[in-house]
Amino acid sequence: MIAALIVTAIVAFALMADTTVPAVARRWEGLKARRRAHADGVPAYDPGRERRAEQRARELLRSCVNDEEWEMYRDLGFLRVWGGQAMGPEEGWDLGGAPYAYLVYPHKPIVAYLPQTTQLLNEYCVEFPDDTRPFGSVRLPDSDDVLAKWMALKGDEQRLIASANLHLPGRQVDPRKVARDLWRLRQWERTRMERAARAPREASGQA
């Protein structure tokens, strides 16, 4: 009886080890990394600080982009930026005059696509690492990352694209997610246009 219980316990432990050991190891590594960072004088991770930083970043983003772009980011979590090059995002392309655009996600590659057909063109992997690591991390707050991409695309699209690592669609951003986001964007724009069309009628009805 005791032997059976011991065997059962060993089997149960072996089965659980598959899931618990990696989790425990990750926690242990995280703890060691935090101790190392603390010893190096890097302040400990503070979720409140990160939240406040993100809040400031959102305010800055809001103050820089157009109203509909801000609302798009607020509601959908990404921005669409129209491409500005005549022939396409990169030298040597010829899209035959078709407009192209980028989807800008926080801390994800920029996805170029053709709005008319929703065909994905490329992923441009780009980061803005701050090597001064004021709090141990090189990553800007999410909204700062989006704003940096927006400003760079608006101000010098070619330089940003030339700085990026180019990948075919689907390398990092799931094409199914992009397709879903493009559908969400169309719905969002339709609702926004309907609301805008309704507003003057309602205003005149109240007058």
Added chain:
Amino acid sequence: MKFLRMRPGHGEQLIAEGDPAVDADERALVEEFRRQLDAGMWAAVPVRSRTGRREATMVQRFGDIPRDTDRVIFFPRAAGGAS
């Protein structure tokens, strides 16, 4: 004119402020502008187009900053991401 710098864990930080019409302020702003670019920052100026749309322009020289702008935003230079 304000110089703002995006930083991890901070959001933007005010790093310099002054009136470029005042010589001493302008010198300090030029110096800070160079320091930021030498440190690997890119500089962008939020602007409005003729149609009223909000846009941004990248500047690589202090002289390129529109005189009527109220802020310049510095952020780390772009680098190719996960390859």
